[in-house]
Amino acid sequence: xxxxxxxxxxxxxxxxxxxxxxxxxxxxxxxxxxxxxxxxxxxxxxxxxxxxxxxxxxxxxxxxxxxxxxxxxxxxxxxxxxxxxxxxxxxxxxxxxxxxxxxxxxxxxxxxxxxxxxxxxxxxxxxxxxxxxxxxxxxxxxxxxxxxx
Amino acid sequence: xxxxxxxxxxxxxxxxxxxxxxxxxxxxxxxxxxxxxxxxxxxxxxxxxxxxxxxxxxxxxxxxxxxxxxxxxxxxxxxxxxxxxxxxxxxxxxxxxxxxxxxxxxxxxxxxxxxxxxxxxxxxxxxxxxxxxxxxxxxxxxx
Numbered sequence: 001x002x003x004x005x006x007x008x009x010x011x012x013x014x015x016x017x018x019x020x021x022x023x024x025x026x027x028x029x030x031x032x033x034x035x036x037x038x039x040x041x042x043x044x045x046x047x048x049x050x051x052x053x054x055x056x057x058x059x060x061x062x063x064x065x066x067x068x069x070x071x072x073x074x075x076x077x078x079x080x081x082x083x084x085x086x087x088x089x090x091x092x093x094x095x096x097x098x099x100x101x102x103x104x105x106x107x108x109x110x111x112x113x114x115x116x117x118x119x120x121x122x123x124x125x126x127x128x129x130x131x132x133x134x135x136x137x138x139x140x141x142x143x144x145x146x147x148x149x
Numbered sequence: 150x151x152x153x154x155x156x157x158x159x160x161x162x163x164x165x166x167x168x169x170x171x172x173x174x175x176x177x178x179x180x181x182x183x184x185x186x187x188x189x190x191x192x193x194x195x196x197x198x199x200x201x202x203x204x205x206x207x208x209x210x211x212x213x214x215x216x217x218x219x220x221x222x223x224x225x226x227x228x229x230x231x232x233x234x235x236x237x238x239x240x241x242x243x244x245x246x247x248x249x250x251x252x253x254x255x256x257x258x259x260x261x262x263x264x265x266x267x268x269x270x271x272x273x274x275x276x277x278x279x280x281x282x283x284x285x286x287x288x289x290x291x292x
Contacts, residue, residue, distance in 0.1 A: 092280040122244065131194060
């Protein structure tokens, strides 16, 4: 039972990604192509998503724990640093090359697309490479780094 | 700048966005977790006792979504045009970058912005800028 709710969240998230067009790299690349025939549609995805998410986080802030009793796992407030910016820039380059970010790439596996599978496997290897590198000098912040989302 | 009105779909984009936001609100209120695809997946590498179940269930739901959405939306499957080399390079960059930057489009771009987090705003500006620049160079750059 404990896993039904996150499973349904995954379905809802995936339906939203598919309906919005985020799962189609052609749509994503047309959004990122300011100098071509620009399709601004995907700007509306962020607008639509932030409204209920904002309400959800505001409601959460008034509670001591989530409905299932789990405490809220939120990132600790911290400064903008070089890691954050460098990582986001690297991510943006990969996003621009293919037109897929992590959520839509995982959802595209459900379309039984071999290219999505190749992308997701590479993405997981990339995450593993980060973990391998991050564990070398053993900085204490590695575990927390996953918390922003 | 030329706008491609023929493919402009603000309605379905906004409606899809609402579903994504509802999923994020649900996950934080019911489970106490932030909906960030890279974070949810990355937390499974390796799976940790007491923590992997909700992550695996969410990922399974995400993969199951097309099976439900396809008949409902009468939509065609997405078309991934990138070749194998680009897919591998892009995947490695997205995987590495989202872990180093602690978030992706959903974690920073939706949840982080909804939480009014300055870090997520900076991250979102950075990955959007890099995305715009990359597509510009690939499609309109020299060569």
